[in-house]
Amino acid sequence: MNDLPMAKARPASNWSAIWVLPLIALLIGAWLGWKAYSTAGIEIQVIFPSGEGIQAGKTEVIYKGMPIGKVVALALDHSTENRGVIATLEMNKEVEPQLRSNTRFWLVKPSVSLAGITGLETLVSGNYIAVNPGDGEPTLMFQALPEAPPLADDQPGLHLTLKAERLGSLNRDSPVFYKQIQVGKVKSFALTEDQSTVEVKVYIEPAFASLVRKHTRFWNASGISIDADLSGLKLRSESLASIVAGGIAFATPEHRKDSPPTDPSLPFRLYEDFDSAQAGIRVQVKMTDFDGLQAGRTPVLYNGIQAGTLKALKVNDDLASATAELTLDPRAEDYLVEGTEFWVVKPSISLAGITGLDALVKGNYIAVRPGEKGGLAKRDFEARRKAPPLNLDSPGLHLVLFSDSRGSLEVGSPILYRQLQVGSVQSVQLSRNNQRVVFGVHVEPEYSHLINSSTRFWNASGITLKGGLSGVEVKSESLQTLLSGGIAFETPDINAPKSERQVQRFSLHASQDIALEKGVALTIRVDRGDGLSPGTAIRYKGLDVGKVERIELTDDLQAVILHARITQATKQIARAGTQFWVVKPEVSLTRAANLETLVSGQYLEVLPASQAGAVQTAFVAAASAPNANAREQGLRLVLSAARRGSIKPGVVVSYREIPVGKVTDFELGPTSDRVLIHILIEPRYAPLVRSGSRFWNASGIGVDAGLFSGLKVRTESLEALLEGGIAFASPNNPEMGGPAQPGQTFALHDEVLPEWLAWAPKIALEQ
Template sequence: MTQMETPKVVKKKLFSPIWLLPLVALALGGWLGIKSIKEAGIEVQIHFPSATGIDIGKTLVRYQGLTVGKVVDISIDDDLKGVNVDLKMDYRAGPFLNDGTKFWLVAPKASITGVEGLDALFSGNYIAIQPGEGESQSFFEAEINAPAVQPGTDGLVIELSSDNLGSLDVGSQLFYRQIPVGQITSYRLEGSKRILLTAFVKKQYAHLVKTNSQFWNVSGISIDASLSGIKVKSESLSAILAGGLSFSSSDDAQAATNGQSFQVYDNQELALGGVELTLIADNSETASVGSKIVFRGIEVGRITQSDLTDTGVRFKAKVDEEYAQLLSASSQFWLEGADLSLSGIKHPERLITGSVIKFSLGAGDAVEQYTLLDQAPDQDALTKLALALNADTNPGIGADAEVRYKQIPIGKVNAVKLNKALTGVEYQIEIWPEFSQLITSNSYFVSESALTIDASLDGVSVQTRDLTTLTKGAISLVQGNSKKRVKSDAKLRLFGTNQDATAFFANRNLTKLSLLSPDGADLNPGSPVYYKKMQIGRVDSIDWLSGSEQFSIRVSIQNQFKTLIKPNSVFWRNSAMSVKAALSGVEIDVAPIQGALKGSISLGLLDIDAKGSKTHLYGSRKLALAQAKAITLTFPADVKLSAKAPIRYQGHQVGEIESVSLNKDLTSVTASAYLYGDYAKHFTQEDALYYLVDAQISLSGIKAPETMLTGPYVGVMPGVSSRVGQTFLGELTAPVLAKKDWLQFTLEDINLGSVKAGTPIIFRGIKIGEVDSYQLSDSGNSVRMQAHIEKKYRHLVNQTSQFWDLSGVKVDIGWFSGAQVETGSLETIMAGGIGVATQSQTSSGNQVSADAVFTLHNKLNPAWLSWAPIQTAP
């Protein structure tokens, strides 16, 4: 029987996973489609005058160096007046394509002001974009030139108005005190009479432009030639070549804002203007805008504006700043034209140019308004001021020479003669009435020169005057700061030059000092005096004081620095250049160039509680700050000593040699030296000892080996005297000073042999003393050697002691005894030595006295070596 299985019923799924694949593909395709549409770019069209420099597919659109589009097509416009350039812009540029957006072509352009579009020189021309505001736009008109301010720049944009362009161009620089702070970015005509220039000022300099700033043209070179001389003015080389503008601002004005307008003047004088005033006249028949204001033949101002009033004419005028002080409350203005008479025509040029306006001086402060007279006021009623001027010599001033103020004649010289004492020159001058108020109690006069050349380290200045100055001479008035007027016949001073006047008044305001120096210190009259490398005075004179063998140097310190003259002040001479070389490096100190050429002095201050020397000129800064004391040393002529050699005490430097000179007797030298202030009192006792320390090479070794590198120096030992000295006698060798606890005695031999100062005295191979000095005996039959035994060994020597020469090698040869060789140590063989042996114990009865004399035996007695008394140290 067949068994049937029960079928399994499976429920059919409503959704199969296989359907996910087309759904994902559909979603991905949709996303890619949307993304492609979104990033497809934005098409815009720009109208250019021509397609020069633009290529399809090559010319890019850039914003601050970033590519944001490219040219896809170029077509001629319908009017045949240009081309339409189609751009494909990055989709992200959409928010910037507005009404205010600007496009322009960037191509390399070289001009005298520089190179523009330098990046396009390497990458090719491109179209630049400057985003703007407004509604979205797809068609644009290309800019002919780049905008005034490029994208990404920050600063101030101002507008300047000028009558003509002159040498200005795009890129011409804008200067403030000769520093470039901006440039001209564009210019255009406004109507047919004015030119508007756009200038950009860098952000860091924008605050310099104020609401009342004055601008003027500094392009090229300005030359003013006249009989009085030639003046040449220029800004910088770039302004000469490429043009430029300069401006001036007042500190108290408000800062300018973007777009503010300013006037450009032709020159600085017109820009900075001067003092404005108003002239009231009945009519304007002979005066108009531009009429000159003249004073003593010199133009000092001009009419700038004229207006009708109910009663006449009102003129606005400007007087140049440098002449503004000529105005006063009582000044009078009048018109003056050509003068026609039977003798001829005076000022015929005024028949063409019109009348000029002249004015007179007066008293009081200037006012804003004056009356303009038709003719000159009567000057004869006024009294001239007579003065007498005194001078040391006549600098070339003759009778009828002009007296001037600011190069304007104000009087004349009537007579020139010697004064009554025949010690100087007296001038009788007259000052015209309208100028008499210029003369005050502390006024003075200076002679003018037709040609003045001032050559100094700062440069060369040449100044010329007119022909009258050359033939007759001239005198200039220098006003004082006093308000006290002088009376007629008053006596004032005339100086030959401005420098003479400056020196005369400076000497009245100087603090005088006298410094002592062992030499002239390379100084000259006029040498500067410095404090921290700033000049505070000068050297007046250098005098030789024969009685003291010193120099007296007179110096003057300016009064504003007289507070530096204190008890702790010191002075020293400056070296043109000092070099300090050490293992750590080289230090070079160079004096100011004027001081290096003329010689100079420096002033310094010690610690507040220290006491300096205000009357001594030290040789160097080191000596001055160390409060060094000057001394004089005399050595034999064969001494090996040079300047700057140190003075040392037990290896420590306590001073230095300043100079060494051979005396007239040719047997000695004089060394000028300094002891440092902290040590001077120990080494200026009358019995202080100075001696030369030099390398000594012998078989026993080298003494003072350091001097082989540094050179000899001077050693010193302090004295004990209460008396102070300044002059000392130097020795060629160090003196031997016996200590109180030394055992001293004398050795005697018929010859010196190899013994010398320093030869050791040896006891059982140990040095216990040495020879200090030696000399011939009075009879000349022997040599006496002074020696000593050190304190701790003095008990080893008494009257029973025997001394013998240990030097060299002793050989004794006999026929039957053979050869005997005696030697000491290697040191005694090479350098020599003295042996000693004592027979008896030291006691009070056999002690050695200072005048004891021992015989120095030629050789050792062998019996002496057996002596071995027991000695007791004290």
């Protein structure tokens, strides 16, 4: 029996795992296909006049700095219209809603013109196509613009329309100026419908929009404005940029400062030039010299550049003056302040030369010097009778020269260095005390390095004569100085230090010989300048060793500086330790000193340093002659008194009415309850002073009166009566004690006791 199970038949399967891979590949391919379709760009066509600068596969489409497409193909337009080159652009799908009929395309490439450089970024990234989205019907065909479109009217800022008779040199992007600051630009320009005027669209940046008011005036500031006639040639330009690229300037007349804001929908007139715009600032100037001035023609010039015009001239009631009404450039508004100066320039011929030569050609004109910016605003002025001296901030070196006389010098006289003119005299006036003549001098910038502390100036005017047995010498600096006067200078030490003062001061010597006198220049500071003047002698032991050349106050006005020159013993005097003091007359009941100064005047005494020291050229004068007692030999003692009385330095100390010493100084004691008087006993008489000696005040008169004894008058000496004095006596042997020691202190008694006068010790004196 067969127990094996029966076999069951099962149909064979057609599925195999090998088909999984193709299925996956199919799904991936389908996904990639859908992805490519969904992200595929939109192809559009843009017609350009030329394909220059456009490359298929490289030139991008840029919007606000971001790439949104690329050129994929270029082809010529084969239509009958032959419109140029058709560029096929593949645009990103997200920009499809912006592809409308008013969307504009244009090619951006570097461009250099008079108005400036544009498209500079394409030098690195290459040319690109810019796009400006617009409205309209959806389309895929566009006509490119030949250049970038003008600024949109919805751009923040002020958009205005100007109407002009002609365009001039204005162009797109030409600048718009306000006080020479660019505040906007020209957007576009076109002829009006009737072709009679030019319509210029301008844009003002938001920060400057408020500057344009209802009564604002615009004028064409392009290039250079030339106005020539017999009165001269007038040139005007707003800036270098406007000369090259054209430009527009505007301002609101001063008398219209309350003008309301403008209505952008209303057009402005664009005037031909500044004068036509009549936007100037009106100023009134009172003049006493108005000969040759013509209203409407006489210009107002600043450094040769026209800054305004004389609009009206009216003679005042006094018939001696006139009021001129000027119209000045609005750019001068900040400088019409206190300190602004006006004067009339006309040709003048004098010995100093010809001035105002330019007025011979263009006629008399009004010159102006602006005041310091930021000062108090002013519109009424009074003209000067002549040109003012140069401002201290003008380029060059400004000096002040002091002289005892003017000579033939006048404004315009030359400043000469080796007979080469390097400057001129700017002003002539008296000093504050009316004792000297002060010359304001200007040296040109290229020669300012020739002036330093060693420079010496002299009056080179006229002829210098020197005569003697050997003949006569005639000398003149130049023919010009012979006629008109002049100042010459020499700088012996070109490496000498320069003064740090803004306006340096020098003495103007009478001649070259005096100016170039050799020696060492010193400065001596004194408390007061009473009796001192240029020429005051400096003496040592009665001999003149120098003199004072000029005197000036210190910057803080607390002292006086003497500028002196030492001509003898310069090495011994110009060093540390040297002392100076002023010698004045002294007159008292007992003493008269320095009486010669009553006739010859005060002088400076100098005491050279006793030891060699460092070189020194700046000194401070002592209030009085240095105390020479310190170097004197003898016995120095101290007397203690309740008060000084009439005792002073120099008072005689006597023994038996014989002068044996003197008072050298006095001071308060350490506790301020006593006066300490320092005395010096001559060496020969030093043994007279013993430890038991008595000192008393011998000043004045002692009077003893009695009914029966009568009147007794006592005084030590006539000198002690008038000036004061000290006397002393020593006890008899052996009560006198030992010799006094240097510095020993004795009491100074007010009265002398009779017994002291009876003392008569025998003391041997030193031989």
